[in-house]
Amino acid sequence: MSDRLLVLVRHGQSEWNLKNLFTGWKDPGLTEKGISEAKAAGQKLKAQGLVFDVAFTSVLTRAQTTLDLMLNELGQTGLPTQKNLALNERDYGDLSGLNKDDARKKWGEEQVHVWRRSYDVPPPGGESLKDTLARTLPYYVQEILPCVLRGERTLVAAHGNSLRALIMVLEKLTPEGILKRELGTGAPVVYRLNADSTVASKLDLAE
Numbered sequence: 001m002s003d004r005l006l007v008l009v010r011h012g013q014s015e016w017n018l019k020n021l022f023t024g025w026k027d028p029g030l031t032e033k034g035i036s037e038a039k040a041a042g043q044k045l046k047a048q049g050l051v052f053d054v055a056f057t058s059v060l061t062r063a064q065t066t067l068d069l070m071l072n073e074l075g076q077t078g079l080p081t082q083k084n085l086a087l088n089e090r091d092y093g094d095l096s097g098l099n100k101d102d103a104r105k106k107w108g109e110e111q112v113h114v115w116r117r118s119y120d121v122p123p124p125g126g127e128s129l130k131d132t133l134a135r136t137l138p139y140y141v142q143e144i145l146p147c148v149l150r151g152e153r154t155l156v157a158a159h160g161n162s163l164r165a166l167i168m169v170l171e172k173l174t175p176e177g178i179l180k181r182e183l184g185t186g187a188p189v190v191y192r193l194n195a196d197s198t199v200a201s202k203l204d205l206a207e
Ligand SMILES: O=C(O)[C@H](O)COP(=O)(O)O
Pocket: 021, 022, 023, 024, 025, 089, 092, 116, 159, 160, 161
């Protein structure tokens, strides 16, 4: 029986995560902590005995560096990798580069929470989670899922909201359910899929 393995990992802490800035499609690198988180993620995958055949990432540096660091820990540098902006972070539009606490002061706690975590309310000039899903899901269905179903063990290094969009589909979460779902930096989620592409098992390696 083939191992339909799909591992999702959010990038390690970025310079803008540290500064508490809305990031979206902006392209800061990882902090020292982010580098350690990415290496630790690779070690966690290695400790599970996982080996990969293919990887996917976004066109943003923080996700690509996280992938490289994980592959290095796994002894799998040079793994065939597809990079696509479909896996980019949600575009935060006019909020990009603003401090999250300053935004709360300006627009209020509730409004900022709605922009950050609601399903279908976009931040000004940016993408809602629904918009993010609309570009992430076709890529998943057309490019990532066929690999997994063929038995190619698949590693995806991407972003909080592009991965929340995929997790919503994989875990059949409602728009209310996804509101509460947070993804830690450098925290791998290990799925095994059934032949019909539903989730057979899930292992959260956040700790
Ligand atoms: O783009 C960002 O600012 C972060 O990577 C994710 O931000 P969020 O936690 O506000 O969705």
